[in-house]
């Protein structure tokens with residue numbers, strides 16, 4: 001440690017903050033700006049207001065160390081790329097900084113955006129930096145410094161408040177970046193990036209930062225000893241910089257495992273640890289460090305067991321130089337606060353803590369540490385009472401649900417031989433070669449969303465709402481019939497979201513009024529809260545699918561979300577093994593499959609786009625996960641007859657580790673995202689000996705661009721190089737809900753034409 005900086009001790013902080021706004025103010029401002037309905041000043045004003053309000057909320061909650069630079073107009077990885085001058089050259093001709101930034105995020109008419117993918121095992125998406133051999137890293141610290149200056153105006157002259165810019169650390173940034181075609185592995189540029197950070201540190205100190213936080217969630221993944229050495233050397237170099245703020249390395253989504261020891265000895269000043277998803281590895285000397293102890297869950301919504309947290313904090317206080325209470329990760333992943341959630345069941349509401357309540361918990365724990373638990377005795381007693389009521393609530397553990405699950409598990413959880421099924425299904429369905437279909441959703445038009453908003457507000461009754469939805473279903477069926485698609489869908493107009501919809505209809509879930517969480521850019525989701533044993537009081541989709549099927553002779557796919565995805569995109573209970581909860585949801589889906597089948601549905605698609613997302617970050621934990629995840633899918637889908645065709649859909653293209661699990665799902669047809677990667681994924685599938693039918697996407701639905709027929713025929717020919725024609729389906733990459741109606745019509749026209757052309761050959 002250099003002697004030319006002082007370590008500002010602090011006792012309460014959070015690892016990061018949400019930014020979409022308590023009422024999604026940023027979403028509205030961004031979308032207005034993109035539509036040309038708001039100018040840059042308005043957008044900047046909204047951003048400043050949101051940041052100021054967030055810091056004030058922290059100060060009011062008793063936090064004495066404010067994280068800065070956690071706001072983003074789109075994504076923190078993109079911000080880091082901009083900070084380091086690492087935006088691809090293709091955007092360089094765009095003069096305006098903000099427009100250049102948004103071009104990288106969203107693309108333009110001519111320029112493809114950066115690729116987007118999931119942030120570790122969360123439902124948040126980041127933009128993947130592209131590093132070319134000629135990427136000329138250069139520091140652009142203006143946004144970080146401006147944010148720091150704004151935070152200073154909020155902290156004012158409050159004594160003892162420290163400011164801590166948060167930056168994605170070089171190890172995580174480079175591990176997640178991808179090389180531009182033909183360029184070297186970005187990791188080879190580590191030393192250059194570290195030089196830039198070394199240049200940045202004194203600027204931050206001069207602007208009033210007493211700490212800097214480098215986020216390194218990559219530490220929670222399996223790293224080789226060589227990688228750990230390189231990361232340690234990088235931080236040793238940063239620690240040697242003169243006139244710098246104190247350095248905190250923040251890991252999250254697990255513990256840093258074998259990397260913690262070397263890092264702790266590298267000369268850095270502090271570590272932030274996720275003590276919810278991980279622990280503190282034994283034998284690591286933390287005595288010279290400030291430890292930000294992440295005892296408050298930043299990813300889930302349950303009230304903290306404050307007594308247990310205090311015990312953990314005491315244990316850690318004895319091992320560390322200085323201790324601060326913190327969250328396990330950024331609060332980006334939870335809703336802003338419970339304020340206004342008056343429609344929640346009051347019993348359930350009492351068990352919850354969203355962002356604002358978590359900040360309050362941080363403050364309470366910090367007081368308990370500083371002044372002793374008696375100083376917060378009423379708060380501790382209140383938390384204990386809530387926990388007791390939660391575990392005693394008869395709806396939390398329902399014997400009848402557990403018996404039903406046990407009975408379903410004891411029944412048939414596997415199907416007959418896949419080849420035999422394929423034979424009977426082919427006979428029954430009588431589809432052409434290369435059958436065409438879509439993944440389920442059609443554009444969620446403003447009229448659909450408006451009708452739902454009216455229905456929610458009570459201005460439209462159920463019958464009127466159902467009439468509007470049936471109207472949309474009829475339009476979508478007519479469109480698909482006219483285009484000549486072979487297997488139709490009802491278009492999912494009645495679904496606000498593919499998980500929330502089911503959460504609203506299943507017992508054991510609660511739905512918030514305003515519990516929005518950023519998914520990517522301006523897009524948000526409102527995850528349901530799974531708090532009790534799950535059951536299905538009534539059929540959930542049969543009426544809609546039945547109506548769609550009544551309008552056509554072609555098969556209409558039943559459309560369900562699978563148990564793993566329902567869990568992944570909900571806030572799940574923390575008092576029960578996930579494997580157990582998955583089987584409860586699976587039984588509800590199994591019952592829905594049975595009802596659909598009984599109502600005449602011949603094809604049922606059970607979407608599992610989150611199968612890969614929930615894969616544990618550490619390899620040692622992956623087999624157990626895949627075992628229960630595949631088991632739950634099979635429990636959900638194995639109750640149907642051989643002649644009923646089960647489809648599944650997975651919309652990501654990095655199969656690697658889950659390829660065997662996809663085989664294990666035993667679905668008759670699997671559709672996957674493939675257009676963006678030019679069918680690369682099919683190599684993985686074919687190489688693994690996957691023997692069932694596959695629908696590799698030929699239309700990238702993430703882009704407004706409409707692919708030409710020839711592009712799709714090229715992709716189909718590539719697919720035919722690795723798959724026999726009788727096992728190939730033709731479909732888009734994913735659902736069409738975010739696309740416009742005109743684009744979809746043109747794209748599907750081309751898709752059908754492409755299938756026909758390839759068939760004819």
Ligand SMILES: CN1c2c(nc(N)[nH]c2=O)NC[C@@H]1CNc1ccc(C(=O)N[C@@H](CCC(=O)N[C@@H](CCC(=O)N[C@@H](CCC(=O)O)C(=O)O)C(=O)O)C(=O)O)cc1
Nearest residue numbers: 123449450452453496497498499519522523524525569738
């Ligand atoms: C497939 N994806 C999904 C993920 N997670 C999910 N839970 N669901 C998913 O589908 N993760 C991975 C990807 C992420 N992709 C997306 C894509 C698109 C969105 C998105 O568009 N979100 C919408 C909100 C969707 C929703 O709940 N809609 C509600 C309307 C809510 C609303 O804003 N209403 C307005 C009034 C509307 C009006 O008057 O016109 C209001 O309340 O003010 C609905 O349809 O009822 C978004 O806008 O962000 C998310 C993830």
Ligand SMILES: N[C@@H](CCS)C(=O)O
Nearest residue numbers: 439440441607609735
């Ligand atoms: N059936 C869903 C799957 C999305 S991953 C849809 O089409 O939107």
Ligand SMILES: [Zn+2]
Nearest residue numbers: 609651734735
């Ligand atoms: Zn999808």
